[in-house]
Amino acid sequence: MTKLEDHLEGIINIFHQYSVRVGHFDTLNKRELKQLITKELPQTLQNTKDQPTIDKIFQDLDADKDGAVSFEEFRALESSLWRGPLSADLGNIRRQLSQPPPAFL
Amino acid sequence: MTKLEDHLEGIINIFHQYSVRVGHFDTLNKRELKQLITKELPQTLQNTKDQPTIDKIFQDLDADKDGAVSFEEFRALESSLWRGPLSADLGNIRRQLSQPPPAFL
Secondary structure: OOHHHHHHHHHHHHHHHHHOOOOOOOOEOHHHHHHHHHHHOOOOOOOOOOHHHHHHHHHHHOOOOOOOEOHHHHHHHHHHHHHOOOHHHHHHHHHHHHOOOOOOO | OOHHHHHHHHHHHHHHHHHOOOOOOOOEOHHHHHHHHHHHOOOOOOOOOOHHHHHHHHHHHOOOOOOOEOHHHHHHHHHHHHHOHHHHHHHHHHHHHHOOOOOOO
16 A cells, blocks of 8 residues: 555544544544544644634535534535635645755765 | 645645646646656556557646647646545445444454
8 A cells, every 4th residue: 555545545544543433433523523623633624622713614614504424524624624724835835846856965 | 734635735736746847836737747757656547668659648637739738738647546446445435335344342
């Protein structure tokens, strides 16, 4: 398996580590989402110990308003991370990649 | 950095390993997309050596029809992988998770 395949499958596995805990094993309830966010995204999302923040994230992700977050709905969080906190990483990567290689290379 | 943060950042890094090669460093042209798919998704996508397949994938991903695939457009490929080839993994995970724990646990 390549690194990219490992990353794609890894994201699924981490989602399921939390989704199986309570209720339907394929969706996150609010508590499971909070556990995932606080444990797995500590450097990426702020104020996740603050309940109103969790309530807002859960509400935003639960697109079909069925009271649970599916894997497809969870992926919207990734998009917001890439546009938001991880976009700094995108910026760093762009700066690194757009600089001419060091003289010694 | 947690495993999930590593996976999210890893996907960005792999995308950029290919996007920087030719033209705009932030988007994939068709050749870069073909290189990424054949090298990084060998177990996930079939027939990727076949040019019509690449043409079709490129056409599907290039949502704004600007002749290049941005990172946001590239993520549509992930969705199709999760609904398609990787959904078998989802299935396996579900089966593993929904089985009662072995007697000796």
